[in-house]
Amino acid sequence: MADIVFAILAIFALVGAFGMISFHSPIHSALSFIVTILALAGIFALLSAPFLFAVQIIVYAGAIMVLMLFIIMFLNVRESNFPKEPNKFISMFFGSILLLPVNIFIVRAFLKMPEKSMEIVEDGFGNIGSLSMELFTRWLLPFEAISILLLVALVGAVVLARKEES
Amino acid sequence: MSNSITAYMFLAMLLLSIGFLGVISRKNIFVIYMSIELMLNAVNLMFVALSRYNDLMSGQIIAMCIIAVATAEAGIFLSLIVVLYRRKKSLDSDIFNTLSQKEAL
Structure with a gap:
């Protein structure tokens, strides 16, 4: 059960993060980032951190992102004021090639960690x-x-x- | 088995990479700021996962401190964006080059 919940939340987090760096308008990026934050809050709850789950929703989704959206709307940015980014996907592609060896190194380090049960504990942890x-x-x-x-x-x-x- | 430490670390690594790609490939300063926040969130996820893995609560405390630092950063960064937008009327990170050598030439 926890595996399915984790998979759904991880997919939501990754899709929201990728949408955040791909959308042209900052409003759409901010709304997409809120999806990522809420999915990460759910993952904190899976890791038996109920207080951090609440803090993540209240502070991140409630305060920081609302402040962000407020500033975007307060500046009254026109479409013509957005920077032109014609080759952002090309630079993302080359950036991911650059990151690939580092990530392979990190994954090999993670795979050496011994397996341990990560079930949700009940005795007031967190x-x-x-x-x-x-x-x-x-x-x-x-x-x-x-x-x-x-x-x-x-x-x-x-x-x-x-x-x-x- | 997705409910192991490797899956959480893998997710945190992917989010950190996406945040890095956002910082290097976008010019809109709002998106750059949100990418930095995404990287902070990925580090938070790593700390909380390791805290559960080791049955210590210190990782969660550090994650809470990171959230507080991110809040302070949000205030400063957004007021900087307001000042820069008031002066230059643009959100392009390439034109904020007052301190670079190019402006003087």
Whole structure:
């Protein structure tokens, strides 16, 4: 059962990702990317990470992509403002040839990993309680560093996007 | 058997490759930004799969930190796009060459 769910979600993720880099209009790309994000959220749930499943949907699909769509519509981009990309598929083809040896190397490394059961566990692995116990004891310093990073990003975004005096 | 670590790593590798192809082959800065986000998502998937594989929760914490960093990046990147579009009226990544040598010549 989990195999079928994983296969469907993986196909959705790959098709959404490929559509994201192929569509001409950024709106279509963003909508296609949302499919990928939701499929990845489902895969997180399969990997017994229920809190990350919720965070992925709320933060990525809910906040980042809505901000993205908002900015695309706010800029009011015309069709004539899109860059002309006549040979994007040619460069994708050559790029995939370039990536092929690296990927073969990585797959050979993955195939050496010993098999282990990846079933969904029930005993609270990855839910809010156990995750926050881990986060606020062993990972407290990175947590504080990220809070400072978010504050800096907030101030930086306000400074960058304010009205310019000409 | 698709429910093994290899399948998850294979999917993460394919998503990372697609994100890389998007960065090198597109000129639209929105699509470049979304490709970077896709690569971050692929790394997230790798961390969560390894966290389940090793029965440790550290991988999930790192994935959560990556999501927070991606949020900060989204704010900065989108405000940069707004400023650049206001100045140049274009979304083409090739014309943002103020810092390159070509402009001065």
